[in-house]
Amino acid sequence: MHWSFDFKRIITHTDRVIAKAKAPDIIKLSWGEPAFPPSKKIREALLEAFNKGYTRYTPPAGLQELREAISDKLRRKNKIDTDPSEIIVTVGGTGALHLIFRLIAKGEVITIPNPGWFAYPSVIRVAEANLVWIDEKKYGYEALQKAREGLKRKGKELKAIVINSPSNPSGYIFSEKQLKEILDFAEDYSAYIISDEVYEDFILEGKHISIASIKKDCVFTVFSLSKTYALTGLRIGYIVAPDKQIAKELTILQLHTCVCPTSFAQYVALVCIRDRIEEEYISKWISVIKENIQYLDKKLKERGITWEKPKGGIYAWFPLPRIDSKKFAFELLEKKKVAVAVGADFGTKWDEYIRITTAVEPEIFREGIDRILQYYDEIQK
Amino acid sequence: MHWSFDFKRIITHTDRVIAKAKAPDIIKLSWGEPAFPPSKKIREALLEAFNKGYTRYTPPAGLQELREAISDKLRRKNKIDTDPSEIIVTVGGTGALHLIFRLIAKGEVITIPNPGWFAYPSVIRVAEANLVWIDEKKYGYEALQKAREGLKRKGKELKAIVINSPSNPSGYIFSEKQLKEILDFAEDYSAYIISDEVYEDFILEGKHISIASIKKDCVFTVFSLSKTYALTGLRIGYIVAPDKQIAKELTILQLHTCVCPTSFAQYVALVCIRDRIEEEYISKWISVIKENIQYLDKKLKERGITWEKPKGGIYAWFPLPRIDSKKFAFELLEKKKVAVAVGADFGTKWDEYIRITTAVEPEIFREGIDRILQYYDEIQK
Numbered sequence A, B: 001m002h003w004s005f006d007f008k009r010i011i012t013h014t015d016r017v018i019a020k021a022k023a024p025d026i027i028k029l030s031w032g033e034p035a036f037p038p039s040k041k042i043r044e045a046l047l048e049a050f051n052k053g054y055t056r057y058t059p060p061a062g063l064q065e066l067r068e069a070i071s072d073k074l075r076r077k078n079k080i081d082t083d084p085s086e087i088i089v090t091v092g093g094t095g096a097l098h099l100i101f102r103l104i105a106k107g108e109v110i111t112i113p114n115p116g117w118f119a120y121p122s123v124i125r126v127a128e129a130n131l132v133w134i135d136e137k138k139y140g141y142e143a144l145q146k147a148r149e150g151l152k153r154k155g156k157e158l159k160a161i162v163i164n165s166p167s168n169p170s171g172y173i174f175s176e177k178q179l180k181e182i183l184d185f186a187e188d189y190s191a192y193i194i195s196d197e198v199y200e201d202f203i204l205e206g207k208h209i210s211i212a213s214i215k216k217d218c219v220f221t222v223f224s225l226s227k228t229y230a231l232t233g234l235r236i237g238y239i240v241a242p243d244k245q246i247a248k249e250l251t252i253l254q255l256h257t258c259v260c261p262t263s264f265a266q267y268v269a270l271v272c273i274r275d276r277i278e279e280e281y282i283s284k285w286i287s288v289i290k291e292n293i294q295y296l297d298k299k300l301k302e303r304g305i306t307w308e309k310p311k312g313g314i315y316a317w318f319p320l321p322r323i324d325s326k327k328f329a330f331e332l333l334e335k336k337k338v339a340v341a342v343g344a345d346f347g348t349k350w351d352e353y354i355r356i357t358t359a360v361e362p363e364i365f366r367e368g369i370d371r372i373l374q375y376y377d378e379i380q381k
Helices: A013-020 A041-051 A064-078 A092-105 A120-126 A141-153 A176-188 A244-258 A263-274 A282-302 A325-336 A362-380 B013-020 B041-051 B064-078 B092-105 B120-126 B141-153 B176-188 B244-258 B263-274 B282-302 B325-336 B362-380
Strands: A087-090 A109-114 A130-135 A158-164 A192-196 A219-224 A237-240 A315-319 A353-357 B087-090 B109-114 B130-135 B158-164 B192-196 B219-224 B237-240 B315-319 B353-357
Touching: A013 A325, A041 A263, A041 B041, A064 A087, A064 A237, A064 A263, A087 A092, A087 A244, A092 A109, A092 A120, A092 A158, A092 A192, A092 A219, A092 A237, A092 A244, A092 B244, A109 A120, A109 A141, A120 A130, A120 B244, A130 A141, A141 A158, A141 A176, A158 A176, A176 A192, A244 B092, A244 B120, A263 B263, A282 A315, A282 A362, A325 A353, A325 A362, A353 A362, B013 B325, B041 B263, B064 B087, B064 B237, B064 B263, B087 B092, B087 B244, B092 B109, B092 B120, B092 B158, B092 B192, B092 B219, B092 B237, B092 B244, B109 B120, B109 B141, B120 B130, B130 B141, B141 B158, B141 B176, B158 B176, B176 B192, B282 B315, B282 B362, B325 B353, B325 B362, B353 B362
Parallel strands: A109 A130, A109 A158, A158 A192, A192 A219, B109 B130, B109 B158, B158 B192, B192 B219
Antiparallel strands: A087 A237, A219 A237, A315 A353, B087 B237, B219 B237, B315 B353
């Protein structure tokens, strides 16, 4: 078409797999959401929201009582010392990223981890910024400096650094050393850090460190209720901004983009965070994820495939040697009725990789894995 | 700050009045929402949404069943013949306008009615487009042609024409003749029309015509559930796009801006539209609005102030001769505890105007009017 967006570059193979995988008989391992049911307490919270009159516009940064509950949670769980005036409640994690990218990086360049969430490039391009992939394990002072120099030569500025820990898709957890190096770089070269921590509650090994707990004044941290509460439809996320002034500017952008997130949904978020309802079930979910990973690991080993088990998050990310992931995903969907995310969408060297969701009932997960590997075995012959 | 947005130009006096008017003892006539309570059926719909499992991501254009119900409603009520694939469910009317402006008018110019909703300039600027005001009564072929020529001389393109009928703030209803002239102009000069019809259910005199019922292929129509259902917190609106391809592009933009509107809220919207729950109460609300307007009219006449009574919408828009609306609104808020919208924000010649909401219980409305006019009388001495 004749618009300013290049639509071919902002729609991925995985987007198309997800759009195609609608029939109820399809095993959906392509999705970025836990397949577990949400807590029954959500039902009560919705009722309460209506009864208490949460049916109207909220302040554009979100309900004051919600931002206070978030501030308490951040202090307790993330060791981030922040004031409600530095928090903006957004339309999910994507809504948060969109606002940040538009505010700080329009026309400039953002680095993202390789592999990294398949939608980062699209969200960045819709916000009219550009991107550079950097190997997630090498993400640190030296790699960033090298990327910056390359950009300088092209007259471009490295404006922001995205980190995603635990990572989607690999489940990688950034080490404290890495986080400190990234902070040092950001400080030395006036870059911002955007820390996407939407999988903070899914830790399988080691521990999660919020980078803003180390230093906060160049960091935007993004959280979401989608994964922790199995409520991707709630569309509630939040940003912890570097300071009050930047939070205000993000708020003005949100006001003129959508006014505010849904009031009912904000009230549900308040109940979830204030009452810590995830404590009821999160360790059970993590056991299921670990069990699923064990099953997959055994099956991959049987075929001599080596992979790295995730340390966090809700995905397994592994190679199927000699496949073309773009072709494989669409054929698998058609022939075996299993939907998976396409490795090629997650960076620059993942044509033989696929990503599957591990936050699924074991019975379904196993059936999905069996079909994937059965199809893989068939095409290897 | 050092960003690409000029924040001073995207925050209005009225935004600041609304932000200041928080205390419960303030009579809030500044708000763009009916003060009536929403139907109790919303409560049931929320419960049903949870029980039926509407807790997850929806398709980025919105639930299929909702878009089908909207398509039926459009055919029945607006005489717009459209397919669900041409409809995008958005995060309120503002979310709809933002997506459209970004898609079609980035860097180009949009005309808006004078007087016109105080947030249009901000939403347009955040979408990186520019604007020109045109007298709403003169909005037609000749005025548009003149505006276009003026822009041409500056090397700018008139890309889109916003109409808002019934109007916020004036309650003006565009005539069929005017609509046809605007369509002719759009056709002759390849412009798009964006028809904001969020007040379609508030008709006090005459009738509402959806411009897309006359011709559809250059028209984006924007609707919202906020006003009709007194659910500004629901954050559900929708766009009827000129065609399927444009709808698809808007959908991709929405996907990478916020994924989709809240799933619960979409289900509530489905129930509202499918069950036409506004039919229970809308004529009662309109009687109240008319009664409020009569009261105001009498009080203004007593002071020899002439004004034009609204033909639709939920506002009264009138001059208070010799005031400076910017100063008046803040002083009124402080001294009389009444919040009103600032005339100066609504276009180019309204410094002596204020806008107040008429969709308010008569007792409160009268008290508000009495305090406004009392203060006006005081400062005239």
